[in-house]
Amino acid sequence: MSAVMTGYGNTKLISGNGVPLEATMIDFRSDTVTKPDKEMRTAMMHADVGDDVYGEDPTVNELQSLAAKLLGKEAALFVPSGTMSNLIALLTHCKLRGSEAIVGDESHILHYEQTGAAQFGGINLRPVKTFSDGSLDLDEVKRKIRNSKDAHQSHSVLLCVENTHNRCGGRIVPHDWTLKAGRLARENGMKFHLDGARIFNAAVASGVSASELVEPFDSISICLSKGLGAPVGSLLVGSKAFIDEAHRCRKALGGGMRQAGILAAAGILSLQKGPTRLAQDHVFTKQLAITAQEVGKGIVEVDLESVETNMVMLKVNIESGTTPNSLVTRLATTTDKEKETIGQDIRLLAYPMTELNVRIVVHCNHTSEDIKLAQDKLRFVLGELRGNV
Numbered sequence: 001m002s003a004v005m006t007g008y009g010n011t012k013l014i015s016g017n018g019v020p021l022e023a024t025m026i027d028f029r030s031d032t033v034t035k036p037d038k039e040m041r042t043a044m045m046h047a048d049v050g051d052d053v054y055g056e057d058p059t060v061n062e063l064q065s066l067a068a069k070l071l072g073k074e075a076a077l078f079v080p081s082g083t084m085s086n087l088i089a090l091l092t093h094c095k096l097r098g099s100e101a102i103v104g105d106e107s108h109i110l111h112y113e114q115t116g117a118a119q120f121g122g123i124n125l126r127p128v129k130t131f132s133d134g135s136l137d138l139d140e141v142k143r144k145i146r147n148s149k150d151a152h153q154s155h156s157v158l159l160c161v162e163n164t165h166n167r168c169g170g171r172i173v174p175h176d177w178t179l180k181a182g183r184l185a186r187e188n189g190m191k192f193h194l195d196g197a198r199i200f201n202a203a204v205a206s207g208v209s210a211s212e213l214v215e216p217f218d219s220i221s222i223c224l225s226k227g228l229g230a231p232v233g234s235l236l237v238g239s240k241a242f243i244d245e246a247h248r249c250r251k252a253l254g255g256g257m258r259q260a261g262i263l264a265a266a267g268i269l270s271l272q273k274g275p276t277r278l279a280q281d282h283v284f285t286k287q288l289a290i291t292a293q294e295v296g297k298g299i300v301e302v303d304l305e306s307v308e309t310n311m312v313m314l315k316v317n318i319e320s321g322t323t324p325n326s327l328v329t330r331l332a333t334t335t336d337k338e339k340e341t342i343g344q345d346i347r348l349l350a351y352p353m354t355e356l357n358v359r360i361v362v363h364c365n366h367t368s369e370d371i372k373l374a375q376d377k378l379r380f381v382l383g384e385l386r387g388n389v
């Protein structure tokens with residue numbers, strides 16, 4: 001199946017697999033699927049570049065300064081991905097053999113990064129319970145911290161937090177909890193790292209500035225290629241001394257990019273304009289969540305209170321006979337009856353995240369028209385599954 005862009009919001013399918021020409025596919029799998037708009041592509045085309053391994057790319061330098069300033073820290077490092085950014089942070093903080101990092105048992109670092117910290121750094125990841133709002137059980141953290149001179153024990157060097165929390169459905173970690181967690185880390189001589197892939201979603205939705213949200217952390221990873229709309233790239237942010245070390249580590253991992261200003265130019269625009277746009281994504285997300293909750297009774301359940309940013313988790317009622325996989329498959333297909341009712345061939349892509357949940361993610365390429373069509377589709381499909389069609 002191949003596809004062509006119509007504007008930048010959704011995709012018209014143009015051939016193959018019996019998918020008709022007039023179908024409209026709206027992609028809610030993730031906010032990683034965004035495509036750069038014309039303004040961003042123009043900025044990339046005109047970017048001033050140099051060899052960034054020598055520190056000579058002016059556009060990369062500008063992006064790094066901008067990120068450091070936005071987060072209220074001394075320095076930042078442009079890296080190819082959020083996974084590398086977290087990995088560099090872990091490798092830089094946990095230098096001694098026998099080090100361990102305490103992470104949430106639902107964290108991206110634990111679930112989706114191949115435990116690179118263990119593969120490449122011999123670092124033990126020690127999981128603790130994650131609550132539904134993305135915060136961690138601090139009593140358990142306290143019990144698990146090991147920093148005595150006892151030769152039996154590893155050294156707990158780092159505590160990691162994720163905000164917004166992906167597997168919790170884009171939840172905003174409460175800031176007073178973060179302050180407490182930071183104090184606990186400090187009292188025990190530990191460093192404090194934030195996987196802030198979507199920290200600007202948290203900032204926009206909570207009305208607290210990103211720099212205030214990240215103030216307690218020694219290092220922060222942010223993603224430009226999620227909701228902010230850049231095609232590639234993340235930044236690791238922290239003190240000047242930390243970033244100097246991280247810079248060496250990036251080179252060792254093969255992450256030193258040369259004329260990366262072409263990518264950094266998109267990153268600068270994503271930081272300047274992306275955060276403002278996120279509020280719109282959050283409004284669209286709430287609209288989809290309300291529709292799913294209204295029409296999905298018995299098939300899916302949505303906890304509207306927990307829809308705080310750009311994600312909706314549809315909790316599937318397995319007893320109804322529908323599963324996350326079957327729902328995702330149904331949303332990606334269409335029927336004649338449906339086409340007649342809606343008047344169009346609409347296909348939604350979503351992600352079966354766990355054995356119980358389907359995740360829907362709204363991003364900057366979605367228009368109000370896409371959201372309206374997605375609501376029509378959800379109304380029809382969930383009605384059909386409830387036996388109303």
Ligand SMILES: *Cc1c(COP(=O)(O)O)cnc(C)c1O
Pocket residue numbers: 080081082083084086108109162166195197198223225234
């Ligand atoms: C996407 C994501 C990452 C990793 O980013 P990549 O660029 O995909 O490697 C890290 N943490 C969280 C919470 C994410 O959502």
